[in-house]
Amino acid sequence: MPTLSLINFNIVCATLGGFISIFGLVSYLFKERFYLSEALISLLAGVAFSPHAANFIRPLDYALGTDQNLDQITLCFTRLVLGVQLVLAGVQLPKRYLQLEWKSLSLLLGPGMAAMWMCSALVIWALVPNFSFLHALAVGACVTPTDPVLSNSIVKGKFADKNVPQPLQRIIIAESGANDGLGYPFLFFALYLIQYTGMGGEGFSGGAGKAMGLWFYETWAYTILLSVGYGVTVGWISRELLHWAEEKHYVDRESFLVFAIALALFIVGTCGLIGTDDLLACFVAGNVFTQDDWFRLETMDDSLQPTIDMLLNLAVFMWFGAVCPWHLFLENNVIPIYRLIPLGILILLVRRMPIIFAMHKYIDQIESLFQTTFVGFFGPIGVGAIFYLSVSREYLANITVNEEVRADAQQVSDTIEVVVWFLVICSIVVHGLSIPFAKAGYHLPRTISQAISTSTNDEPIPLTSNQHTHSTATHDHVETTSRRTRRHDTSLPTTASRSHTPQPLAFQIGRSVIRSASPSSDARIGSGAGEEPARPVNLVLKTETKADSARSE
Template sequence: MKDINLILAAVGLLVLVLGLLSRPIDRSWLSPPLVAFCLGVVLSPIGLGLLDPSAWGDSHHVLEEATRLTLGISLMGIALRLPARFPFKHWRSLAILLCLGMPIMFLISALLTQWIIGAPLLIALLIGASICATDPVIASSIVTGGVAKQNLPEGFRHLLSAESGANDGLAYPLVFLPILLLTKPSDAVWLEWFSKVWLWEVGGSVIVGALLGWCCGELLKWSERKGLFDQPSFMSITLALTLLVLGVGKLLGTDSILAVFAAGIAYDQRVSGQDRSQENNVQEMVNLFFTMPVFALFGLMVPWQEWLALGWSGVMLVMLVLLLRRLPMILLLRRWLPPVRERGIALVMGWFGPIGVSALFYAVLASSRSGNDLVWIVGSLSVFASIIAHGMTAAPFARLYARKSANLDQ
């Protein structure tokens, strides 16, 4: 009971501080994920020792489920924040980022892992797959707020949001390919990967999510026409839809994370502009309340000793991953990405490919499925480095880009 009350108090304090100080935090080198992470470290056994996740049973399973819920809520928020037609209008840019960009980031991360720390090939591929996706939670903290809206182009912010929403779910088959190669007979791997993982767990999730989202939007319109819908009920609609899709998707054995994003996009096509505005505001509040505590949980579970055991190789690996995993790819492909075709914003897009909650989710999942702790150690270290690097540079880089653009226009 003591732990429960401490957790309630910590979460309440965290959200209260982030809410009351949102403007100065948004304009500083701090970021909400970094503040939440630091709170977790302070409460952890290495800090004040008030909370110890190892006493809760399987702490990795707790983190896996917490990150899955967090991703679901964040992806629904992204789907509602995007203009309704944006994913369809810019489908070519999204297809390039997902079909070319994400595999490139996967391979670069895997090759760097094998080269620097000497991980076996399949483990290196598993680590590369776990950290290749652009995290929607940290990305949201970069592209929302007053500083981002004042200094960064709308097209860039929407494209980064849409990419981070879609590639979290599409990293799923990349993660499961090395898991299958590690745990299944080689003659059965490719058939299972194509038929089960791609066709059902990925394709089925899109169908299930889109169907549930579309039906929810139609039911909302029907309820309004019949006078059955009370305005305050808006606060519960998208949160309920998120939980419904996460639960149904998991029960059906699909990629429930991708299903939530598909549901949000489909739902978004059916609601009116006024409804979208109200849902968006509510979802941003829900995002703050539910997504930041997962970084505090990460701060409680940091594997400090394992990180130190990697030595300078670990430091070199995460630095090169942050520099080379994404930036060269965006600069190479920018001519085919209209929202970020200009070199300055392409540099911003190339730098801000954060590694966060999605990497934590896949790292603990892959570690448990493969039985190899190196996936969790390197994955969590990459998340820590991204929280620091991307969180601290978000506001300064946004203002720097705006100043450079203003000077060029003069």
């Protein structure tokens, strides 16, 4: 006898597939007409299907009921999405882009990231009660990188094509791609000091000297430099192998198109095995892979990569909506809601804007104060922040004394969970609605002004019943003449051609219709014998006034 199989796999497949199908039916309307980002829509869908609402997506069930397993799932999911996104970001950039634009990128990735880190830490330190500046540095490091996934909403699509110059689009892509992998030094600078100096270094010996030694050796040498070298090597070898296979006609079109995505999966897996920075390696490999611009030009008109990109974006933000600890925003032991809301507002305003205004004269791609404001405001916090949140909580869970997490490490872990999740939600909502609100604010006053002006200046002149009948009859006569002329003249020009050719005008005076001669033709217009047939004209009726009606009477 058939029975229902309400297992999690079936429910998740049905939910995810149903949402993507329904969203696909109206995706153009939402993204290109209303300028709503797919991240915001997916987040709201995740909330609707989460245990807080419909309970179709049950993250804790998949994690066997433990928060530690749930953090691990989220960490792996964000690694996968960011790895693919960063390889594709590297592929999108033109030939030798990093070498040519090194000056602008150096400013954004050096002083820019450092200032964003410090500004974020200062705001967090000021608003989180009983929180040290060192702990605030750890939380601020998680939200320092700009997110490559959310950045796509302002560098792709109709809005970007119309309003964002291409050099500005490319520098935003390059910055968001590179700084995600460069978040490790900022994060582990704080985490090492917390481990070896917090609470007097209880449980760990060596002090600040050992913390700095680990920071230079493990973070800069092993994590950053090894990742760059590994990315360059894998990207160059992959490019040469694909060139060779293409010249020998060994690779088919489908495998050629999916090669960059497969490269991303390979780098994420191998970097995870050796414990290095897979995000930075993916971005560097993507750039080296298209160093000669060959692969980018070959796949420019293909839709496979954007399609995979969209599917991953929809899935990850649905997951965020389902796993976000919404209840912690109201009930937590680290920061009350009346401090959390100002924290989100201040981070969005001062985290990035001051340093961009300070450096905009030295960044060639930024040409005006409006573009400076745009770049300063659109520094979204998203998937990268959740990735670093998971990394930091995993590291802090290992700072233990007597098999229990040390008190200061637990406080930092709890604060990171609340603050970073709240800032990510704020960024998704604010940056997702900024463009629609900006467009509405720009067009609404003009629309209202035009409506008022039209209603004031174009009031109809009241006519008597006799005048109304006479005007209607005249209009019908002229329209009948026009239709008869079109019917007998087979050389009637199309709408496009008429729009570029000066046309004779017709004026109605009393009961007579007088047509002016066409400037482009010497043909006579009349109905007498021996005259040429009337040529087609556009008839423009003059509104009959009371004076005209009196004269015609």
